[in-house]
Amino acid sequence: MIRINNLTKRYGDTAALDRFCLKIERGIIFGLLGPNGAGKTTLISILNGLTRFQEGEVEIFNLPLRQNLRQIRKRCAFIPQSLAFYENLTVHENLRFFAGIQSITGRTLQDSLDRAISVNHLQPLINRQSATLSGGEKRRLNIAIGLLNNPDILYFDEPTIGIDPESRNDILNTIRTFKDDNKTVIYTSHYMEEIEKICDEVAIINHGKIIRQGKLKEMLQQEGSNSAIIELHKCGPTRLDRISKTVTGLRVLNPDTLLLSPQNSGVMAKLLTILEREDISVRQIRYQSLSLESLFINLTGQEQSDV
Amino acid sequence: MFRAMLKKEFLLIMRDRHALAALFIMPSVFILIMSMALKDTFSSDRAFINYVVIDQDRTAISMELATLLKKNRLLKEYQQHISSKKQLQQALNDDLTFAVTIAVGFSKSLGNENPAVPLTLNVASDVQQNVLRLFEGELTGILMKLRIKALLHKLEPALPGISAKTDARLLDQSSLIQVRFNDLQNSQFPTSTQQSVPSWIVFGMFFIIIPMSTIFISERRQNTLMRMNGMNISIPALFTGKIVPYMVINQIQVLLMVGVGIFIVPLLGAAPLTPGNSVTALLLVSTGLSLAAIGTSMLIAVSVNTVEQATTIGGILNILFGAIGGVMVPKFFMPPAMQSFSIVSPMSWGLEGFLDIFLRGLGPRAVVTESFALAGFGLLMLLLAWGIFARRTGKGL
Missing domain, CATH: 3.30.70.1150 (ACT-like. Chain A, domain 2)
Structure with a gap:
């Protein structure tokens, strides 16, 4: 699904990613862990085509990223940490806008809206102005926007930051359902218990390199015993x-x-x-x-x- | 895709009460206030020079001089009686501007080859030179008429009836001078509305800098632009999605403000706006201006980091462009050096274009230079904005 080989990204003399290698299989929830400045955000930005890289190869859906960016993006969604929508628009207007700019129309549009709304339990909020939503509801709208193009890969950058435990559980349960639809989730979070709760595999990154990677249960058994x-x-x-x-x-x-x-x-x-x-x-x-x-x-x- | 972007931008503007006030209410109110405030400046019926005639001669000629001065609608006769030098000095220190003293023997000496008794003109110390010249000119004109009359009277024995034949023509100034304002029909004259509507249309159109840049910066800071970029929205598409709705908003502003000039201003007692004869010319200038304003907005939006910076820089730039470009003070009030300098402001080009249409009644050919200059300026700003934004996008916005 995702194959990264010797990926190097430098900011001046500093290497944010240094000959980075990673392979992520289809249909799993993959946790990305690392201290600040470890290279997580840079990696997600590169995978979304938002940041250029100097060396290495990145393949998604068996397609080289550089040459097939537009095609790859159509099958991916990035759910940023910030609430990347318009607070002065209603929930429905926001969803319609983000569907519209992705040229999702007709029958597909209705299906996409229905799915995004139902998965994130937004139906009762549909005509509410987004500014009036609670923190958890805003997070759910942020995720719903990412689901509009029915992506095969979802990149989550700390999607539960600053919300109450109940809303957090809701969101984690929602993310877990993506696995049942054979979607791949790349997940970064500050909360270790979240990663333990939902991730199948984990990579711990530091100084632009992977220092441990594998199935979470196996890794903990091996290290913990x-x-x-x-x-x-x-x-x-x-x-x-x-x-x-x-x-x-x-x-x-x-x-x-x-x-x-x-x-x-x-x-x-x-x-x-x-x-x-x-x-x-x-x-x-x-x-x-x-x-x-x-x-x-x-x-x-x-x-x-x-x- | 564009439909979605247009709809979104309109909804955001329509729900931003402050932006609506800045874009539509503020310039309309300015038009009303300035049209009223400058109403008298453009009116020929306003008397603003106080004068008094101290007639010591008390003859038919001296009284005629006083009567002729009264006919000038720019002059207002001082109402208080002046009978002493002290009173005269006090009045000149207050609000009297000119005092004309006709000494005894003035009328008698008027027809002489070298009049022995001249008029005395006392002038307030704070009078402007141009006002003094204007009054002197008026007085000289009257004296010439009276002198010719006196000379004709002297010729009467040799040429009977000559005085009666010449009198009427001498006093009728309009038969000698016909005033025509450049590019206006004989019956037309410039009004405060004709001057203020173009000015505040230009100023109002540039006010899109603030809502446009603040929305863009919020989108950038909230990572909405990054999200859109991840959804395959290219920079040209993003820019077009911004340019088109604001061009429409600018055209609505023009329509609204022309409407205010035609329909609302006359209700408050000022002259209505005469909208000119060419819709094409109006479209050319307003489109050029719109591009210039949008280009400036985009350049500010991509260059600064916070909404506060955008509103401060946008506000300052707007006021500077307006002050230099003749929006706040009409260019003909400026000294020649300032008039030449005003060319650096794109508002000045837009204002000239609108004045050509509204004031001078000209068509597309007259405004083509200003329109293309404005469009060129706007495109250059957009190109710069594109370059800066592309660099920032490459660095992860």
């Missing part, structure tokens, strides 16, 4: 930082918690010896399955708020 969280009685962060440098795979999660991943008996024994020598007492050691958030922090060294 091999990790340990060590809770300590209070000690100074400076000492922990010093210790973390001496043990491979050890990270300081907070002033009294360490994460060891991957762990094995040899590394664990070494860590415990060092802690004893430093007179730091261990409160608890937990061997547990890793959350996506912990994995993300582990791999990128970033807190969630930086994503």
Whole structure:
């Protein structure tokens, strides 16, 4: 469905994407994770033909992107993070306008409008001026506009930002239904639990490169079974930082918690010896399955708020 | 696609009360106010020079001089009695402009080869030179008539009846001078409406800068343009979708303001607008002006980042174009250097075009230069806007 090979995009001397490779299969929900400046937005912009790239190959629907941009765009939709519609128009006028500029007419127009409205539960709001909608309703309209051309690929850039949990659940459920229609969804979000909830596959990007990619469940099992969280009685962060440098795979999660991943008996024994020598007492050691958030922090060294 | 874009743009404008006020109400109100305010400036019935005649001679000739001055509709006789030098000085310091003193013996000496008793003209210290020259001219004309009359009386014994034959013709100025305004019919004369309607049409048309650029910037900042770009909307299509509706809005403005000039202004006591004879010429100028205004709007819209910047720059540019181009102060009031400089403002070209149509009653041939200059200016601005926008689009808007 999407094949990216050695894609390089530079802004001056800085490489936003550096020989980036990725393959996304049809009919899955694919999560794109990475800290700010990792290259997520650049990647989505390139896939939508909104940003040019210097090197590499991008193929969508087995068609080279550069030569077939118009054709590819007709089968894709980009749902931006911002509410990209007209607040002074009603819901219906907005949908009619975006259908109109895509030359969707006649019977297809009615079908497209019906589908976009029903999937996003917009029927009761159809004649409301968009400015008067709630945050969640506006997000649903933003998504509905993306569905008008019945796309095969949908790019979502943080579609649930700033809305209440109920509306967020609604939207996530809607996105999950796209998979049943064999559509491919590329999804970026600040919320790890959303990615865990709806994505089949995930790529974690940092500094313009993929640092981990795969099926989410497999990735968490593989990384999580091999990790340990060590809770300590209070000690100074400076000492922990010093210790973390001496043990491979050890990270300081907070002033009294360490994460060891991957762990094995040899590394664990070494860590415990060092802690004893430093007179730091261990409160608890937990061997547990890793959350996506912990994995993300582990791999990128970033807190969630930086994503 | 264009239908959708046109409909969207109209709906957005129609729902923006501030934009509607700026585009339609503001210029209409300006036309009404300025037509009323300048009504007397263009009227020949307005007396605005105060004068008094102090007749010490008290003869038929001196009284005739006073009568002839009264006939001039630009002059207004001072109502307060002046009997002393002190009173005269006080009056000249107040609102009296000229005092003509006819000394004893003036009438007698008038027919002499070298009159021994001249008129004395006292002038207020703040009088403008052109007003002084005007009054002097009027006074000289009257003196010449009276002097010729006096000389004819002297010739009466030699040529009986000559005074009676010449009198009527001497006093009838219209038989000597016929005033014709350039390019107007004999019965036509310029009015404040003929001057102010073209000015405020031009100014109002350029006011689309503000709604047009603010809508465009909002679209850009909300990523609506990026979304449209992702839907295969090209820059030419996007620009055309903007240009066409605003051209229609500009034409509606012209119709509305001409209508105000013809139908509403006379209700308030000013002269109605005479719309000229050529719809084609009107279309040429208004289309050229529209392109110039739209081009300027698009250039501002793609160059700045915020709505606040667009409204500030758009407002300043509009007022500057208007002030330089003769919208706020008619060009004939400007000194020659300013009149030459006014050519830098596209509003000046549009104004000249409209004045050709409304004031001078000319047709398409007379306005073709202004129209093409305006269209060229507009296209150049659009081209620049396209270049800047294409660069920004390449960088992800």
